[in-house]
Amino acid sequence: MNSENYYPFAYVPLPYSFDALRPHISxxxxxxxxxxxxxxxxxxxxxxxxxxxxxxxxxxxxxxxxxxxxxxxxxxxxxxxxxxxNSLTPDYKDPSANMKNLIAHSFGSEKELYSAIIDASVGHNGSGWVWVVFTPEKNLEIMVTPNHETIDFDKYIPLLIIDLWEHAYYLDRQNDRREYLSAVMKLLDWEKAEMRLNGMK
Ligand SMILES: [Fe+2]
CATH class of the missing domain: 1.10.287.990 (Fe,Mn superoxide dismutase (SOD) domain)
Structure with missing residues (x-):
């Protein structure tokens, strides 16, 4: 993430190599x-x-x-x-015990969370973003925002985000958003999600 957070905003390098997410993303x-x-x-x-x-x-x-x-x-x-x-990683690790509890509390299981993310993404018409956020009620919740809109940062902590614009997957999978989302589930960076949950960027 942009460490300065003020103008002029710095270019943030990709935190892994361009080919690191293969075969899921080219x-x-x-x-x-x-x-x-x-x-x-x-x-x-x-x-x-x-x-x-x-x-x-x-x-x-x-x-x-x-x-x-x-x-x-x-x-x-x-x-x-x-x-x-910074929501993706080539070195996927299962969510920690703490995060697993939060997922179980909010969705039942990781499998159910992943299904809910995929269904919300496929159900969204057009470009946008799907987010996993931490709510004031101390749950995880899935949100979808259109175009380049963002969530209410005063209320929710963003833990993970996935790009639903076609440029994120069209070269690899043409218009198959569901297949792209299924692949991305194997790349989610739960360590960074937990850092964000704990107030660290
Ligand atoms: Fe994008």
Whole structure:
């Protein structure tokens, strides 16, 4: 994630190599997704802020909620992509005992959580993002936001996010969003999810 959290926002390198997520996500997809799509949002965000000094001291999370359409799109595109690349790992490890309890409490089992994520994603019409969040009631919950919109950060802690835009999977799987989601379930970074739960980025 962006460690500065204020303008100018730094380019955050992919935390693993482009080919590390194979065979689930190809090197080609990861290269275009990170170095073209994500970087494009980041560059546009910085260029918008360069022209608006009053927005330069606003944290990234808040910028994603602002009414200006171009600003929202590029701030959300930056925030969500940085969280996405840090929601995946080539070194999948099962959730910790603590996280397993939380999953069981909220969904019954990991299998049921994964089914719910996939169903919510496939049921969403068009581009967007699916989130696993921690609620004020101390549950896990799945949320879907359209386009590059974000969740209510005052209320929910984002633990994991998955990109539902076709550019995330079209090169590998054409329009098969369900197959992409099934593959991503084997890449979720539960260690980082738990760090976010504990207030560490
Ligand atoms: Fe994307």
């Amino acid at each position: 090197e080609y997809t990861m290269y275009f997704h990170h170095d073209k799509h994500y970087k494009n949002y980041l560059d546009k965000l910085n260029s918008i802020l360069a022209k608006h000094p009053l927005w330069q001291n606003i944290p990234l999370e808040v910028l994603t909620k602002m009414g200006d359409e171009d600003l929202q799109k590029n701030a959300g595109g930056t925030y969500n992509h940085e969280l996405y690349f």
